[in-house]
Every structure is written in structure tokens, then in C-alpha cells.
Amino acid sequence: MLIRQGIQGRARGHLAITGPCGTVEHETFTCAHCSQVVMVPHRAAPDELGGRCHHCDAMVCPTCVQRDQGRCKPFEQRIEEYENRHRFLRSVG
Amino acid sequence: MGMYRVAGIQTTIAPTKTALNLIGGTTCRPRLCELRLTTTGAPGTDAQVNARLQRSTAVGTAGSTPTIQATDPADPAAIATAGADHSAEPTYAAGQVMNWFFNPRSVIQWAAYDPRGELLIPATANNGLGLQTVAVGGATGNLVCEFGFYDK
Numbered sequence: 001m002l003i004r005q006g007i008q009g010r011a012r013g014h015l016a017i018t019g020p021c022g023t024v025e026h027e028t029f030t031c032a033h034c035s036q037v038v039m040v041p042h043r044a045a046p047d048e049l050g051g052r053c054h055h056c057d058a059m060v061c062p063t064c065v066q067r068d069q070g071r072c073k074p075f076e077q078r079i080e081e082y083e084n085r086h087r088f089l090r091s092v093g
Numbered sequence: 094m095g096m097y098r099v100a101g102i103q104t105t106i107a108p109t110k111t112a113l114n115l116i117g118g119t120t121c122r123p124r125l126c127e128l129r130l131t132t133t134g135a136p137g138t139d140a141q142v143n144a145r146l147q148r149s150t151a152v153g154t155a156g157s158t159p160t161i162q163a164t165d166p167a168d169p170a171a172i173a174t175a176g177a178d179h180s181a182e183p184t185y186a187a188g189q190v191m192n193w194f195f196n197p198r199s200v201i202q203w204a205a206y207d208p209r210g211e212l213l214i215p216a217t218a219n220n221g222l223g224l225q226t227v228a229v230g231g232a233t234g235n236l237v238c239e240f241g242f243y244d245k
Contacts, residue, residue, distance in 0.1 A: 013204060014202075014203070014206060016202045016203075018200045018201075019199035030210040030212065032209070034188070035190060035212055036190055037146075037190055037210075037212070058209065076213065083217050086218075
């Protein structure tokens with residue numbers, strides 16, 4: 001329940017896998033720093049899911065929790081830097 | 094901002110092949126918000142299929158260019174483009190956005206129901222999101238994939 005409250009309204013998604021043994025459904029969230037979609041298994045321990053960035057107030061994946069060490073670089077900022085770099089490279093030929 | 098859908102088929106499912114690649118343009122950042130994936134054909138065994146969604150930085154050679162349909166016919170044509178059933182694979186960035194293991198008889202559906210859960214494609218030429226098989230397991234026939242996205 002804590003997990004559900006924690007990711008409520010925060011980059012949530014829904015994954016449904018319908019197979020021969022029925023349908024399995026999972027909540028997902030999208031990491032605010034790298035855009036990876038993280039599946040939230042049933043009864044998962046909160047510390048296995050990653051954490052929340054207190055700067056951008058969004059969920060981040062376990063990899064980004066370890067890599068960023070409290071620093072915040074939202075994915076949109078990464079994309080803007082990437083786009084700017086490519087615009088610059090195109091402008092100089 | 095309109096919503097669009099595009100479907101791609103990988104004829105004869107094979108490992109390390111891209112079924113569908115959604116490519117952005119320099120003037121828009123498409124936002125992937127829905128994804129559906131399954132295989133057709135009677136599976137040989139129940140061995141799991143492994144597929145993943147990755148960020149592409151070069152488009153490769155697509156075997157077909159599926160038509161992108163607007164969900165509202167009044168919307169303009171999408172700026173984004175798509176390629177399917179690649180003969181030369183797109184170039185992918187390291188890491189993956191999503192990864193699934195599923196029975197060949199399964200259907201996978203993912204949807205973001207919060208705007209921050211949608212997957213952004215940079216407004217840079219030839220950048221996109223591609224769905225590539227890693228291992229085919231017991232699947233035979235085709236891999237069928239459908240994306241739903243906003244184009245803005």
C-alpha cells in the first residue's frame with residue numbers, strides 16, 4: 001500500500017500480460033532520470049524499486065539511485081542537452 | 094496534439110531483429126504512451142520470448158514503412174515516421190527502456206496513464222524507439238507490435 005501511495009500520480013503506467021495461464025497485471029513507473037520503465041512486482045519491497053528524487057519529486061529507478069547519488073538531472077534536461085548538441089553539430093556541418 | 098497509432102509486423106520472428114521503430118522528427122518530440130505486442134502462428138514450445146524496447150540513434154533499413162493513423166481523422170498527418178521488419182538493424186543506444194519475457198501465446202499491453210510516464214523521443218533526426226527481439230523461444234510466425242503515441 002505504501003508503494004501504491006508513493007507512486008500515485010507519478011509517471012505511472014499499467015502492464016498486462018495475458019497468456020495461457022491468465023492475465024498478470026503490474027503497475028509500472030517511468031524513471032524521471034533515465035526514462036526506463038520499471039515494473040512494480042506485487043508485494044515488492046520499496047527499497048528494491050528505486051527511490052524518489054527530492055529535487056524533481058519523481059520516482060527514479062534503482063540504477064539512477066545508485067548512479068546519481070542525490071544529484072538531479074531530469075530526463076527532459078538530458079534530451080534538451082542531446083538535441084542542442086545535435087543542432088550545434090549540424091550547424092557547424 | 095493528436096494521438097496516433099502505428100503497427101508493425103516482423104515476418105518470421107528471429108532474434109535480434111526489430112519489429113517496429115518509431116522515429117521522431119527535428120520539429121517534434123513524440124511521446125509513446127501505449128504499446129501492444131504478441132506473436133502469431135502456433136508456438137513450437139512454451140519457451141519464453143525475450144523482447145525489449147530501446148532508444149535508436151540511426152534508423153537502419155526498414156523492410157516496410159507502416160502507415161501512421163491518427164485516432165482523430167481531423168488531425169494532421171504525424172511528423173513522426175515508422176519502420177518495420179528491418180533488414181539492417183537500427184543503431185541502438187546502450188541500455189533498454191523496457192524488457193519483457195513472455196510466453197509465445199501471450200499478449201503484452203503497456204499504457205502510461207500519467208503524462209510523466211510517457212516515453213519521450215528527442216526532436217533529433219533519426220532518433221526513435223525500437224522494439225527488438227532478443228530471443229524467440231518457442232515462437233513461430235510473426236511478431237506483431239503496435240504503438241500509440243502523441244506527436245507534438
